[in-house]
Amino acid sequence: MSYTALYRKYRSQNFDEIVGQKHIITSLTNQIKNNQVGHAYLFTGTRGTGKTSIAKIFAKAINCPHSHNGNPCNKCEICESITNGTNVDILEIDAASNNRVDEIRELREKVKYPPVTCKYKVYIIDEVHMLTDSAFNALLKTLEEPPAYVVFILATTEVQKLPATILSRCLRFDFKLLTDEQLEAHLKYVFDDSKIKYESDALALLAKLGCGSVRDTLSIADMCVAYSNRNVTYASVIEAVGMTDRQTLKSITKCLLEGNKGELLSTINLVASAGKNLVQLAKDMVSFVRDVLVCKTCKDYKNILKLSSDSIKDLEELAGITTTEKLIEILTKLSTLDNEFRFSTSPRNLLEITLVSLCDFEMTELNELKMQVKLLEKKIK
Template sequence: MNYQALYRVYRPQAFSDVVGQKHVTKTLRNAIQKEKQSHAYLFNGPRGTGKTSIAKIFAKAINCTVNTDGEPCNECAICTGITKGTNSDVIEIDAASNNGVDEIRNIRDKVKYAPSESKFKVYIIDEVHMLTTGAFNALLKTLEEPPSHAIFILATTEPHKIPPTIISRCQRFDFKAINTGEIEERLAYVAIEQGIEYEQDALAFIAHVSEGGMRDALSIMDQAIAFGDGHLSLEHALNVTGSVDKAALNALFNDIVEQDVKRAFTRYHEFIASGKEVNRLVNDMIYFIRDAIVAKTIEQNDEEHALNQIDLNAMYKMIDCINDTLVSMRFAINQNVHIEILIVKLSELVSSSSSTNNQSAQVSNTTSSAVEAKIKHLEEQINQLSQGGQLQKTKPTESKHSVSRKQSKHVFSIRQIERVLDHANRDDLNLLKEKWKAVIEAVKEKEQRALVSLLLNSEPVAASEDHVLVKFDEDIHCEIVNKDDEKRNHIETIVCEIVDKTVKVVGVPNSQWLEVRQQYIQSKKANQSGSEAGKEEEKPEETDIVKKAQELFGKDTVHVTDE
């Protein structure tokens, strides 16, 4: 006898043999026991999940002469005839190759004749979504009111392509992808029946890559057994499917995390040279990252895992990047180029993620050190007071000014601030003050945490048509805005979206703002008074300077004193 594939040998012959789909088998068995079967059924679900097998078992069960509890006996003439395909009352049609109107009309003409040897005529139409519109219309009336001896079973993997008028005339059963544990148990049973030595890891891997299809699982197992000359191992299963084992994937991602792109390229080309399949490799990479996300979420991190130190946001972006590559590969001539670009992108993602984390850690360390310095200074003052002494105001003040002068060289630019103040006006300042909360809210919505921490304790203090001077409570925040072009550009873009004007942001620390403002007023006053020849015009000019200062900074903040 010729060799038969495992999925044909171990095709279910009774409802009890079906793996998974208990919601379908139980319903059909109960209907047969109570003789309340419908005239039309629609079986839809993924490939290899038992749609056609259950249809044949159902045909046997309703025609079996000695069925018990809705199960066929598989011994009577009718059951054996249906199993062998010799029973003329069970007609199986492939709609992929018989999808025209003429084929359906032929069914419609013959369905009215009584069955020759069975109780019911059963028409099993596989891949029914392939029928043409005319064929569906020809089937419609027959499906609605068939003869009492006829039952139609329609099977499909794409129910959305079937007209609603057909679906509404059928009892619909949705077949589900089979659980990997159930597939693994069935594969173990088949291996024992065939007398084949196997590794449990191989069965688990085959159940995983079959994606819920029992037929696919048995086909892969059959191929792996042939490759291993009667022995089933994980290595054999990996070779026949073109997959990469977890250790090799972990090594590839280690190269990516360490940003050794050259070594990652070499390792990838070794995979291809050993016969690994490109699409399968990309899918394996997605599952590898997915496992890392799950492990980090449930706090069961594996220290040896390549992505153990990568944060969740970076891994989400990595999966998005891989999915984009999968889409591009569908239309690609050379898939290797896309994978190489993917490796570079993943390496850059890891690099940007680590640099962002380091920068935020640096900012937090700087802030904490400043807080510690303030606490220490307060403790010294409390100690002085407790000893009955007076606070030494001169030294701390001098040291504070000297420190601020040193910082001012790095924190902000006097020239930039003067450039803003030279053209500043009250209208633009009022507009930005009104919209500043909206700017901070917009930053929060975009989930840019670093910018939120910068802008949280800030406010505009002067503005012109194309510049805004922003005061920051913390000197370090001011320095970041003035020196980090990327963050400043982000802020300027958001400000532009809110106020509908393109402006440049200049930062000034709160500790220096009053002093800077006073120096600016005095310098303008000196310049204007020096340029005047007569003393009589000094007073009006001085009045103009005061008005200008009041317009810029407000009447409440500007006080005129006689020297």
């Protein structure tokens, strides 16, 4: 049997399995229980947050003859046919490849025919923002007054591209990015269920790399599982995704803060010689220096960062030898590099020039005065 990717294998089949999005699930299940199903829905949010999964579950729930508390049974013939993608009354349309007015006119003609086996005929139009202006105009009347047996579910990642006339005809649901804690808990469930060994630090890093998206998190996890031969460690995740380890990041940051240009360039050379992507190094530096800034400025930094005790000690050490102003300057310069890399013929030279220039960071007169006042306050105390 062929291998199934983790994000496909663990795609939610009922509302209880959905990670996060409780505000949306509550609204939809209440509508189903109260028999108040709308005619047009708009699901908007970042990729991998559950838009298509919830659309399919909703299509099953409103058609399932044995639904319980708004959830489909997933056992009847209708539920199984929708899950397998063989139900003729549930149509999933990719607007990116079916974006012309002719296709929408064809859809409009098919809407006239009642469902064959289901109570509702459901049209799930994914990436709906890709439709042309003419296609949107052709859809307007049908979207406003469809037959009683038709439900439209429009899904998009770029809601700002939709005409106001479309927005006003739909019930809109905004999907939120998931927290690192939610992603970490879901990864733990997936790895335990799949009998994959893992380290807690590795799960935390994978959740952070997922950036709030379940699909992205599981896709990265899949790659790391293959690389580590089903034993996912923190080090294996670092290697698999091409990140720079925290000790190297600490070394570079310390050189920046102390103005040690020679050691800084030597460390970058070691990173480059190891085949690491220097564009990725710049991104990792932004994340690391941000952690130092949090450690420097926040009282509850341990709860915010949620790192191991050794990592916290490293951040505390660096925070103790610098100022908030210098950290902000480093973050500002490094954050602009991502755009400059696109037009640079030598990313390494650009990175080295930027970092060496940051070693010579000079305080403005105002910042110098602030530092002098702080020193005087310490002496008085």
